[in-house]
Amino acid sequence: MLSKKNLQLNDNGELHHLLAIEGLPKRIIERILDTAESFVGINEREVKVVPLLRGKSIFNIFFENSTRTRTTFEIAAKRLSADVVSLDVARSSTSKGETILDTIANLTAMHADMFVVRHSESGAPYLIAQHAAPHVHVVNAGDGRHEHPTQGLLDVFTIRRYKKDFTRLTVAIVGDVLHSRVARSQIHALTTLGVPEVRVIGPRTLLPADIERLGVRVFTSLEDGLKGVDVVTMLRLQNERMNGALLPSASEYFSRYGLTPQKLAAARPDAIVLHPGPMNRGVEIDSAVADGSQSVILPQVTYGIAVRMAVMAILAGATR
Amino acid sequence: MKIAIRRGRVVDPASAFDQVTDLFIAAGKIVSVGAAPADWHSNREINAEGFVVAPGFVDLAVHVKRGTLASEIAAAAAGGVTSMVCSPDTDPVLDEPGLVDMLRLRAQSFHATHLYPLGALTRALAGGQLAELSKLAQAGCIAFSQADRAVTDTQVLMRAMQYAATFGYAVWLQPEDIHLARNGVAHEGEVASRLGLAGIPSAAEVVALATHIELARVTGARLHVCRVSAAESVAMIRDAKARGIAVTADVSINHLHLIDIDIGHYDSNFRLSPPLRTARDRDALRAGVIDGTIDAVVSDHTPRPDDAKQLPFGEAAPGATGLEMLLSLVLRFAETAGVPLLEALGWITHRAAEAAKLSAGRIAVDHVADLCVFDPGAYRLITRAGLRSAGKNSPFIGYELPGVVRATVAGGHIGYEATA
Numbered sequence: 001m002l003s004k005k006n007l008q009l010n011d012n013g014e015l016h017h018l019l020a021i022e023g024l025p026k027r028i029i030e031r032i033l034d035t036a037e038s039f040v041g042i043n044e045r046e047v048k049v050v051p052l053l054r055g056k057s058i059f060n061i062f063f064e065n066s067t068r069t070r071t072t073f074e075i076a077a078k079r080l081s082a083d084v085v086s087l088d089v090a091r092s093s094t095s096k097g098e099t100i101l102d103t104i105a106n107l108t109a110m111h112a113d114m115f116v117v118r119h120s121e122s123g124a125p126y127l128i129a130q131h132a133a134p135h136v137h138v139v140n141a142g143d144g145r146h147e148h149p150t151q152g153l154l155d156v157f158t159i160r161r162y163k164k165d166f167t168r169l170t171v172a173i174v175g176d177v178l179h180s181r182v183a184r185s186q187i188h189a190l191t192t193l194g195v196p197e198v199r200v201i202g203p204r205t206l207l208p209a210d211i212e213r214l215g216v217r218v219f220t221s222l223e224d225g226l227k228g229v230d231v232v233t234m235l236r237l238q239n240e241r242m243n244g245a246l247l248p249s250a251s252e253y254f255s256r257y258g259l260t261p262q263k264l265a266a267a268r269p270d271a272i273v274l275h276p277g278p279m280n281r282g283v284e285i286d287s288a289v290a291d292g293s294q295s296v297i298l299p300q301v302t303y304g305i306a307v308r309m310a311v312m313a314i315l316a317g318a319t320r
Numbered sequence: 321m322k323i324a325i326r327r328g329r330v331v332d333p334a335s336a337f338d339q340v341t342d343l344f345i346a347a348g349k350i351v352s353v354g355a356a357p358a359d360w361h362s363n364r365e366i367n368a369e370g371f372v373v374a375p376g377f378v379d380l381a382v383h384v385k386r387g388t389l390a391s392e393i394a395a396a397a398a399g400g401v402t403s404m405v406c407s408p409d410t411d412p413v414l415d416e417p418g419l420v421d422m423l424r425l426r427a428q429s430f431h432a433t434h435l436y437p438l439g440a441l442t443r444a445l446a447g448g449q450l451a452e453l454s455k456l457a458q459a460g461c462i463a464f465s466q467a468d469r470a471v472t473d474t475q476v477l478m479r480a481m482q483y484a485a486t487f488g489y490a491v492w493l494q495p496e497d498i499h500l501a502r503n504g505v506a507h508e509g510e511v512a513s514r515l516g517l518a519g520i521p522s523a524a525e526v527v528a529l530a531t532h533i534e535l536a537r538v539t540g541a542r543l544h545v546c547r548v549s550a551a552e553s554v555a556m557i558r559d560a561k562a563r564g565i566a567v568t569a570d571v572s573i574n575h576l577h578l579i580d581i582d583i584g585h586y587d588s589n590f591r592l593s594p595p596l597r598t599a600r601d602r603d604a605l606r607a608g609v610i611d612g613t614i615d616a617v618v619s620d621h622t623p624r625p626d627d628a629k630q631l632p633f634g635e636a637a638p639g640a641t642g643l644e645m646l647l648s649l650v651l652r653f654a655e656t657a658g659v660p661l662l663e664a665l666g667w668i669t670h671r672a673a674e675a676a677k678l679s680a681g682r683i684a685v686d687h688v689a690d691l692c693v694f695d696p697g698a699y700r701l702i703t704r705a706g707l708r709s710a711g712k713n714s715p716f717i718g719y720e721l722p723g724v725v726r727a728t729v730a731g732g733h734i735g736y737e738a739t740a
Contacts, residue, residue, distance in 0.1 A: 007585060022514065101630055121632030122516035123586030130585070131630075144634070146516030184516060208513035209521070 007129050017129045017138040018311055020147040021188035029192055033157050035310035036303070042079065043305055052313050053082035056113040060086040061103070062141070063119040068277065069141055072301075073116045073150075076308035082114075100124065101131050108133050114315060115139070122146035137315040145179045151276055152185025154307040156193060158300045159231055162272050166193040172225050172267075173216075174201045175235035175257060175284050178208050182276045183235055191215045201225035202257060205246040222257050226266040233274045234259050237284045250283045260286040264294065272296045321363050321732055322346045324356070328368025328693060332375060332683040333662045334670035343373055345689040348732030352685060364734065366727055368693050374665050376402025376433075376690035376730060378672040378681045379646060380570050381546065381618035383407045383467075383639070384435075388623060388710040389426055392643065395709035396433040397735035399644040400692030400725045401619075403673070403680040404433055408440040409467035415440035415451040417459035424460050432728075432735035434690070436678065438465040438492055441480050447471040450480055453489055462676060463544065465492040468593055472498060474531060481541035490542040490677065493532050495553065496594060500524035505634045507597040511580040517634060520595050522550035529553050533560045536567055544675060545569040548614060549594035551604030558613040568675040569613070571605050572620035573649040574640055578602075578715060588629045588636035589715045592620075606657060609667060616672035617653075619646040623711020641711035645702065647694060648721035655722065661696065691729040698724040 006023055010016040015028050042048055058077045060070050070086055077084035089103060100119075107115065114137045117125045122144030129138040142148040156166075163169055171190055177183045177200050190198050191214075200211060201219045212218050219225030226232060237253060247253050259273065273289055275297045281287050290297060323345040330353060331338045337353075344352040344360060351357050382404040384392045396404055408414035410423065420437050427435035439461030440451045446469075453464055464484055470493075471477040484491050501524040506512040508519025529545065533556060536543035545557060548571050560567045574592055579599050583590045590596060608614040622639025629636050646668060654664030673681035680690055702719050704712040728736040 099627065099630070100632070119632065121634045123634070124632040126585045127630070127632055144516050144632075145518075181516060184514070209508045209519055210510040211513055213510040214514065 007126065015314055018149050018315065019125050019129060019138065019140045021149045021152045021185045021192065022147065024192065026192050029153070029156070029189060032153055032307065032310050032314060033160060035314060036157050036306040039306040039309045040303065043302070048079050049081055050079065051081045053077070053080040053316050056082045056316055057111060058082045058084045058114045058116060058312065059107050059112045060084065060116045060141070061089055061107065062087065063089045063100070063117070063124065064142070065090050066118055066142070069118065072304050073141060073308055076305050076312060079305070080309055080312055082312070100127065104128050104131060108136060112136055114312065116141050118142045120144055139311060139315065142181050144181065146181055147185045148181040149185050150304070150308050150311055151182050152189040153311070154300060154304040155186045155233065155274055155276070156189045157303050157307050158274060158296055159272070161299070161303070162296060163230055166190070166195050169195050169231060170197040170199070170229045171195055171231040171233070172199040172201055172229045173233045173235065174222065174225070174259065176206045176237050176241060177202055177211060177235065178206045179238070179241070180235045186233060187214050187216055199225050199229065203247070222263055223266055226263060229267045230271055231274065232259065232264070232267060232271060234285045236276065236278065237280055254283055258282070258284055258286060259289050261288050261292065264289055274300055277301065322361065323364045323366065323729065323732070323734070324360070324362040325366045325368050325373055325691070325693060328371050328373035330373045330683060331662055331665065333666035334682045335684070336662060337683065338662060343683070343691070345729065345732050348689055350683060350685055350687050350689050353683065366693060368726070371693050371695050371726055372661070374692050374694065375669040375681045375683050376400060376692050376728060377646060377668040378403040378676070378678060379619050379621065379643060379668065380405045380616050380672055380676055381407065381572065381620040382643065383409065383622045385411055386423070386426070390430065391708060391710040392621070392623060393427065393430045393432050395641070395643045395707065397728045397730065398708050398725060400647050400694060400728050401643050402433050402690035402692070402728060402730040402735070403436060403678060404643070405436045405438060405462065405676055407467045408438045408465055409445060409469070413440050413445050414438070414456070414461070415443050415445070417452070417455045420456060420459040420461055431733045432730050434680070434730060436462045436676070438463050440464070441466050441491060442471060442476065445469045447473060447476060450483060453484060454487060457487070457489060462678065463490040463492050465546070466494070468494055468496070470496055470498050470528065478535050478539060481535050481539040485539050485541035490544055492544040492546050494546040494594070495525050495528035495532055497524045497528045500527060505591060505595070506583060507580045507595045509580065509598060511583060515583065515586065522552060522597065522601070525550045525594060526552045526556070529556055533565060533567060537565050540566070542566040547572050547594055547620060548605060548608070549575055549597050549601060551601045554604045554608035554613055558608070561613065568615045570616040570618045570672070570675065571609060571614050573617050573642065573646055573653070574620065574715065575602065575605055576609065576617065576653050577649060582715065583633070586633040587715070588631060588633050589640060589713050589717070591633055591636045591638045592640060593638040606653070610657060610659060615675040617650055617667040618672070619643050621709070623709045624713045625710070626712065629713045639713070641707065641709040641714050644707055644709060645714060645716055645721065647692070647725065648700070648723040649716070651696065651723040652721055689729055689732040692725060693727040695724045695726055696722065698722070700724050
């Protein structure tokens with residue numbers, strides 16, 4: 001029988017896998033953020049490498065292609081001195097009929113210490129964590145539309161750097177929440193850290209059923225939803241969403257939900273704008289906002305390295 | 321073969337007979353309940369003291385493949401199931417009389433559970449051209465079905481139902497609008513939203529069911545609604561029955577116990593079709609069974625190899641093995657709902673048989689000797705190793721459930737006998 005206990009924590013309540021933000025205790029999220037803080041400095045040095053994970057083998061297993069995310073995990077692992085191997089499984093073994101568990105068993109036999117997994121199916125990292133050898137750690141690098149926990153962590157890390165106190169914030173997440181693993185991770189990270197009001201804004205076709213049960217306020221009007229917010233997260237809208245009946249066109253979407261300087265004016269004057277990337281300029285966000293003074297989109301990328309270093313270091317038990 | 325079953329609590333839910341007594345079987349039939357016939361000499365004696373002697377169970381939803389027929393018939397016998405209605409989505413599809421003959425002959429060779437095939441309503445279940453319903457009926461098909469493959473062309477469906485009605489054949493349909501269910505893997509609601517699983521809204525079932533009920537009304541075809549899962553559906557079936565439309569319905573035992581939250585960490589054993597829905601839906605299904613709106617409780621036995629289940633939730637094949645858990649799960653439900661034993665056994669005996677127009681599911685003199693002897697007070701742990709089915713895919717692995725089958729008699733043959 002598959003266990004229904006919290007897979008992410010070991011018997012001492014320490015982080016063993018990072019599969020989702022949902023269910024993570026606040027103390028663990030804060031520890032990751034604090035550890036990431038110490039790595040920001042390293043990334044600004046001339047020699048950006050620390051020996052924390054020397055001798056450890058980290059496998060990036062991407063069942064779904066993503067150059068950007070894979071690269072940031074690679075950089076993070078290398079800066080911790082780990083041996084890192086990236087496998088583009090989407091184009092290799094599984095297309096020859098090897099199952100996900102066969103792939104994992106083979107890599108375990110190569111003495112892996114950690115798997116960083118991306119998969120197009122929600123929950124795939126759980127399957128891997130349930131079948132991995134006890135010493136192997138699994139990091140979810142994005143599973144279907146479920147979660148992308150390191151992205152959620154880097155989002156709240158960025159917010160903390162600019163806004164300090166989570167308990168006084170109003171945060172809006174705008175766009176394709178239905179298909180967004182980023183949105184789910186960020187919602188759970190924010191609510192766990194005590195953000196009193198998290199809003200989601202989008203047309204009904206892009207909002208998951210019963211999403212308010214995750215502790216968010218639902219708005220269908222961008223103007224209303226942005227009133228008085230401290231933080232705005234714009235979600236990427238993929239072009240393929242135009243193929244079905246979810247939306248009539250990119251331009252109609254932009255007219256309703258695209259973030260322009262005029263729409264942003266409803267937010268607090270010191271509001272910051274986040275985007276997980278890659279951006280679709282002119283679809284969900286106007287260039288004037290993306291490149292404007294309130295945008296923290298590039299700092300997000302920088303902090304993403306520090307946050308992923310922190311996650312890997314904590315999982316490998318190498319801090320302290 | 322003459323068999324005497326001694327000192328058991330003999331129950332016949334159809335007639336409300338309930339008495340500790342002896343039961344005698346000869347030449348495949350029940351020859352006496354109570355006193356031994358004159359000059360009786362048993363070939364076999366079964367001591368049923370402390371046990372219930374019930375009609376063998378009638379399971380209206382079993383999926384078998386040709387290659388696993390032996391293990392699944394063994395599973396049925398171990399579960400006390402003596403009549404099973406087999407879905408036409410075998411490989412190949414049951415759309416030709418010769419295939420039906422072959423399947424029935426092969427099943428008969430085991431001298432255990434009776435197999436009643438459903439014929440394909442349309443050729444290859446493709447939803448385009450009618451299958452040869454009369455010839456299939458002559459070959460032994462008891463009704464016609466599309467399995468889980470809906471007829472999307474409603475004109476074809478209406479004609480199929482008109483044609484079936486011409487000859488009095490029942491049409492068994494699982495209501496699911498394939499467009500609304502497209503890509504979905506779990507009930508659309510809070511749990512699917514949290515887990516990031518694509519949803520199958522209740523509306524997918526309700527929209528299709530509304531179509532089926534209306535077509536049953538206008539064509540006069542007998543409609544059997546397979547695997548109800550949504551609360552709204554129960555209300556619609558109740559209403560249709562009240563309006564005098566010839567409709568019966570069944571529900572999978574899984575859906576009387578489990579809800580979407582039980583998926584937990586993407587446990588693919590909980591990936592079912594239709595999907596597990598909410599507690600509110602489960603409560604409505606339970607009420608529908610208790611008040612008779614839903615006629616039968618079924619196992620929806622769908623054995624799957626491990627390879628088909630050890631996958632991410634959305635890629636795993638839907639379904640659960642169930643023949644060996646049907647009795648235990650019915651007993652467990654009856655216990656929690658406070659339903660008397662005879663009434664609960666009715667859902668898997670005479671009421672199920674009546675919905676399928678089978679003469680099975682009864683204990684009476686001169687009736688076929690289909691019986692299950694079980695210990696209602698004993699509990700057993702469900703384990704993979706303990707299952708005879710080729711499929712070990714059960715959401716109830718690790719559960720301790722009431723009811724242990726001691727012996728199963730089908731057509732006067734002992735199909736299963738517990739060793740200890």
